[in-house]
Amino acid sequence: MAIVETKGLTKVYGTGETAVTALDAVDLSLDPGEFVAVMGPSGCGKSTLLNLVGGLDTPTSGTVTIDGREISQLSDDEITRLRRERIGFVFQFFNLIPVLSAVENAALPLILDRGGSARAAAKAEEWLERVGLEDRRANRPDQLSGGQQQRVAVARALVTEPALVLADEPTGNLDSKSSEEIATLLRQVSSEWGRAILMVTHDPRIAAHADRIVFMRDGRIVDDTKIAGAESARDAMERVGLL
Amino acid sequence: MSISFTLARRYMAGRKLRTALTTLAIVLGVMLIFGFNGTLPGMMEWMRKSMLASVGEVDLNVQSASSALFDQRVADKVAAVDGVAAATPVLRRNVTLPEKPDYHTTGITVIGIDPVVSPDVRSYPVAEGRMLAASDDDTNARPVAVIPASTAEKMGLAVGDELVVPAASGAMTFEVVGTLDSPVPPATDEVYVSLPLAQDMFAAPGRASAIEAAFEGGADEETVQEAVGDAVGDGYVIGSVTADSTLAAGFEVAGTIFNVLGLFALAMGGFIILNTFRTIVAERRHDIGMLRAIGASRRQILGLFLTESLVQGVLGTGLGLLAGWGFATVTAAGMSELVGDLMRIESFETSFSVSTWVLAITLGMGATVLSAILPAIAASRITPLDAMRPQLGDVYEKAATKRGWVGLALVAIAAGMLLSGNDGLIGLGGLLLLVGMSLGASAAVKPITDFFSRGIELVYRREGALARANLQRNPGRAGVTVSAVMISLALVTGIMTMTAAVVGGYAEYAEKATGTDYLVIPQGLMLSGGMVGAGPEMAEAVRSTEGVGDVATLRYAPAVVGDLTVQVVGIDAEEYAKVASFRYSEGSSDADLAKLADPDMVLANASFRAQTKTAKGDTVEVMTPEGARTFTIAGGGNDYINAKLPTVYVSQEALADLWGVTADVMVLANATEGADKAAVLQSLGATIDGFPSFKLYDALAWQQVQNDLFGQLEIVYYTLAVVLAIPSLLALLNTLAIGVLARTREIGMLRAVGATRRQVKRLVVAESFLLAAVGTAAGLVAGVPLGYVIVRSIGAVGLEFDFVWPTTGLVVTVIVGLLFAVLAAIIPARQAARLDVIRALRYE
Structure with missing residues (x-):
């Protein structure tokens, strides 16, 4: 069963003459453990798709099903719980709490889930170790590099053992070396740790780490290609005119 | 420790200046309420002890309800009651001693007793010499007195010495014939004389101030008290003593004033906290959005902010209690030092009752948490998408306009009420005016700053224009600050107006009194x-x-x-x-x-x-x-x-x-x-x-004494006004400090494109002047009607004074406003000027 399935997903902003269709009847599905990159020019609807899948925004029409649950049927509290338990988020600007240490930031979702702080810290430390930050656990965000901050954000996204990770331009604020490291880490999240990833990116080199690339334009999916390494990714991008 | 407490603690530690300013706002209010309520019971207790001790050894005490002297034959009625063994009239009066000879005390209590019956009612253990005898009743014989040993020691008297006491006929010289071992009420010096002599001294023949009685062995106290009550009739108080009602009322008035001051300071503190938390919510919009995205519920976000307000409240209230304790201790010590001798008080003890603790803690915590509720609710409404959006500007504009119209309507209604001539409506009108102007403040920020900035731009052209734009883009925050400054300065103007009316009114009374050439009056x-x-x-x-x-x-x-x-x-x-x-x-x-x-x-x-x-x-x-x-x-x-x-x-x-x-x-x-x-x-x-015990004045000297008194009265009122205005200084300082923090990146950018440190300083100073100017103008507009309301209100309780246009008050208010603008700008301006450009540009 697909971990994420959207059917006829549409989002229209504004009404009448000023109405803008950000997403237009998008059908998409992700299998467990699958790493899907979404690409396309600015304003094509990538981030809107991610927000709707994450339950951060509500669709104008169509459905989003996560783990077999249709989220438009859920209350605000139920969607919040779903996000907390089944979805991990990685943001472009890391969005770490500046006054908390790396381990406290990573443990946040568990703490919010009323997990005991000792259990949450142990789990967070385990994930910090997996993302290679075992020696920076006590550091606050301002004492970490951009790449390290994003690793903390990845650890935070994974600490609740979610089925799905949503990543919005996770390398958009990083240098090329750090970007490559984060992309490799996300690949690992998918192939070794079995989480499905839906990642929005502009960067072809990062997208090349995915199993599949979904190309969007004007709110629609214009191409959906399975790839196997950088070369097939380049071919797919050339085909849709991104390169 | 829960994540909410951890976050609250670390966020507060990360913004030390803001935390300190917000804390200070609560500390001031709690200190006044806790401190004075801790001092007042001590004063009242001293009075009660003092009164009780003076009748402590007596089974029953009868006084007239008004404290007036009454016929000493009431003692016969008491004595005739079943269960009363003996009853005796007593005449007790406080006497101010002349400066010479120096008896090391300013006043004594002269107690006239019946030497024959009184020893049956209370004991008089003689230490030296003798007790009063029946023969001492003879008013033609040489007057004699008996004094407690402690009084004798203090006044430097011994058996055989002379004691000169003012009397109705002039002064009376007593020979001290004995000293007593009996306990003396705290801080009281007593002199016992025979009743007829005391009545002669005070020109009160046949009068008594109390009847003291002893019960028969085995008599039921309550039954006897009731029977005595029936025997003496209405107008008497049985069994208890009333404290000096004038002094008690004075303490109560002072207590009310301090509590009102404390509440006012807390209300201002509430303004400051509201302001601070609104800024905090705006600052942490991304953090809140992220928390919502990763699964924090609205309730959890609400909880985060309320926890922070709770921690802030605990900190402010805790320090306020400590400061209040210090205030009470210093006040008690100061009171003992300053007026102890005058009021014959040795020392006040501070006493913090459970209700004082509860009052101070509830108000301190309540003001903090209540003020944080609205911003906390606003925070809980932030959506996860806000974590990804850029900051929005002018988010308050719409609400401010709506509130502006409501405010204008209230001001119009208030004006009608103020002109109605009805005392009740005038009072309500004053209140409505303040509420209306506070509501309208954020809407009025733009037009008024446009007007005032012209003046400031004459001095600081570029910085003035920037300062105006800064205030206008967040009219909500500027409006709250303007309201705080306005209310404080309106009170300053109001108090000045009242002072002008009261002093003017008394001066008129005094002039009539000085139509007399000479006045002989008691001290x-x-x-x-x-x-x-x-x-x-x-x-x-x-x-x-x-x-x-x-x-x-x-x-x-x-x-x-x-x-x-x-x-x-x-x-x-x-x-x-x-x-x-x-x-x-x-x-x-x-x-x-x-x-x-x-x-x-x-x-x-x-x-x-x-x-x-x-x-x-x-x-x-x-x-x-x-x-x-x-x-x-x-x-x-x-x-x-x-x-x-x-x-x-x-x-x-x-x-x-x-x-x-x-x-x-x-x-x-x-x-x-x-x-x-x-x-x-x-x-x-x-x-x-x-x-x-009398002093003579001619018209001129009397006028001088009164002028001095008015001068002191004015100083008291002016001090009160300044104390009332201090919280608004904090509000101004808070807003400027928050403005600097919130615009750190902008200030960095200004510095990067060539603004000098001095220009950045000027920018903050110009903002401070603009805010203070708007607040002061509003304070003047609200203050004059408020003064009119106060004058009418004191007229309604019987102190009739004519309303006088408070020219001095208006000038003082403007000076206070300008002074506050300078004082409030010092720290934030230095902070802004010292910002490191690179760090400021990276500031999140």
């Missing part, structure tokens, strides 16, 4: 207070002094009307009209004064009429030592000295008949036409020398 302004009156000898001596023409005297007794303690002043209407005059209320004149010849008529002052809700022509029932008597109010008039207390004026005959008072407490005299006034003053001085 102290009010007639009550237990000072020794003078017998007819003094007025007679004044009259017979060469060059003295018309002479009038005033006599005093306390009385009760309903539950209200009032002054009864006895005057000879005809004599009084010749040397002094009343400030008559509307519809009354000298013709009404003449009606006092009828013993059933009284003239009532405004305070009396307001508090008893009576008017000219009404009847009023006054409790006298002879029972309840009904008087008709012949008219309304105020004299300067008694204007502050509810007072009725009766004929001296009525005062003698009903209260048994024949002693003069004040003598007014005029010089004969053509007399050398200086020579008359000198002669009168020699006359008054024989009456050491």
Whole structure:
């Protein structure tokens, strides 16, 4: 069963003459453990798709099903719980709490889930170790590099053992070396740790780490290609005119 | 520790200046409330102990409800009650001692007792010499006194020494014939003399201030008390002593003032906290959005902010309690030092009751948490998408406009109420005006800053324009600050207006009083207070002094009307009209004064009429030592000295008949036409020398004393006004500091593109001046009507003064506003100027 399935997903902003269709009847599905990159020019609807899948925004029409649950049927509290338990988020600007240490930031979702702080810290430390930050656990965000901050954000996204990770331009604020490291880490999240990833990116080199690339334009999916390494990714991008 | 507490603690530690300013706002309010409520019970307890100790060894005490002297034969009625073994009249009066000879104390309590019966009621263990005897009753013999050993030691007296005490007939010299081992009430110096002698001293023949009684063995206390109550009838208090009601009322008024000040400071603190939390929410919008995205519920976000307010409240309240304790301790020590000797108080002890703790903690925590609720709710409404959006500007614009219209409507209604002429509506109008102007403040920020910035831009052209734009883009925050400054400065203007009216009013009263050439008055302004009156000898001596023409005297007794303690002043209407005059209320004149010849008529002052809700022509029932008597109010008039207390004026005959008072407490005299006034003053001085508890003034000296008093009064009011304004200084400082923090990146950018440190400083100073200017202008507009409301309100409780345009008050308010602008800008301006450009540009 697909971990994420959207059917006829549409989002229209504004009404009448000023109405803008950000997403237009998008059908998409992700299998467990699958790493899907979404690409396309600015304003094509990538981030809107991610927000709707994450339950951060509500669709104008169509459905989003996560783990077999249709989220438009859920209350605000139920969607919040779903996000907390089944979805991990990685943001472009890391969005770490500046006054908390790396381990406290990573443990946040568990703490919010009323997990005991000792259990949450142990789990967070385990994930910090997996993302290679075992020696920076006590550091606050301002004492970490951009790449390290994003690793903390990845650890935070994974600490609740979610089925799905949503990543919005996770390398958009990083240098090329750090970007490559984060992309490799996300690949690992998918192939070794079995989480499905839906990642929005502009960067072809990062997208090349995915199993599949979904190309969007004007709110629609214009191409959906399975790839196997950088070369097939380049071919797919050339085909849709991104390169 | 929960994540909420961890976050609260670390966020607060990360913003030390803001935390300190917000904390300070709470500390001030809690300190005033906790501190004064911790001092007041100590004062009251001292008074109670003092009173109780003086009758501590007595089974039963009977006093008149009004504290007036009464017929000593009431003792016979008490003695006749079953279960009473003995009852004896006592005459107890406080006496202010003259400066010479120096007895190392300013006052003593003279207690007149029956030497035969009194030892059956309480014990008098003799330490040295002898106790009073029946033979000491002889008023023609050499007067003798017995004093407690502790008093003797303090006053430097021994058996055989002489003690000079002011008396109605002048001064009386006693021989100390014995000392007692009996306990003395704290900080009280007592002198026992025989009752007839005391009555002679105080020109109160046959009068007593209390009856003391002893029960028979095995008698049921409650039954006997009840029977005594029935025997003596209405108008007496059985079994307990009442504290000096004037002093107690004074403490209570002071307590109310401090509590109001504390509440006001807390309300201002609330403003500051609201402001701070609104900024915090805006600052942490991304954090909140992220938390919502990763699964924090709305309730959890609400909880985060309320926890932070709770931590802030605990910090502010805790420090406030500590500061309050310090304030109480210092106040108690200061009071003991400053007025202890005057009031014969050795030391006050601070006492913090459970209710004081609960009050201070509830108000401190309550103000903090309540003020944070709205921002916390706003935070809980932030959606996860906000974590990804850029900051929005002018988010308050719409709400501010709507509130502006509501505010304008309220101001219009308030104006109608203020012009209505109805006291109740005028009071409500004053309140509505402040609420309306506060609501409208954020909407008015743009037009008013546009106006004021022209002036500032003349001095700081570029910085002034930027400062204006900064304030206008967040009218909500600027509006809250303007409201805080406005309310404070409106109160400053209001108090100044009241001061102008009160001082002006009293000056007018005083001028009437100084229509008299000479005044002989006791030490102290009010007639009550237990000072020794003078017998007819003094007025007679004044009259017979060469060059003295018309002479009038005033006599005093306390009385009760309903539950209200009032002054009864006895005057000879005809004599009084010749040397002094009343400030008559509307519809009354000298013709009404003449009606006092009828013993059933009284003239009532405004305070009396307001508090008893009576008017000219009404009847009023006054409790006298002879029972309840009904008087008709012949008219309304105020004299300067008694204007502050509810007072009725009766004929001296009525005062003698009903209260048994024949002693003069004040003598007014005029010089004969053509007399050398200086020579008359000198002669009168020699006359008054024989009456050491009185002082002689001529019109000029009296005026000088009053001017000094007004000066002190003004200082008290001005201090009060400044204290009231301090929280607004904090609000201003808070807003500027927050503005600098919130715009750190912008300031970095300004510095990067070439702004000098001085220009950045000027920018903050210009903002401070603009905010203060808007607040001050609004404060002036609201303050004058508020002053009018205050003057009307004190008129409604009987202190009638005319509204005076407060020119000085307006100038002072403007100066305070400008001064605050400078003071508030110092720290934020330095902070802004010192920002490191690179760090500021990276600031999130």
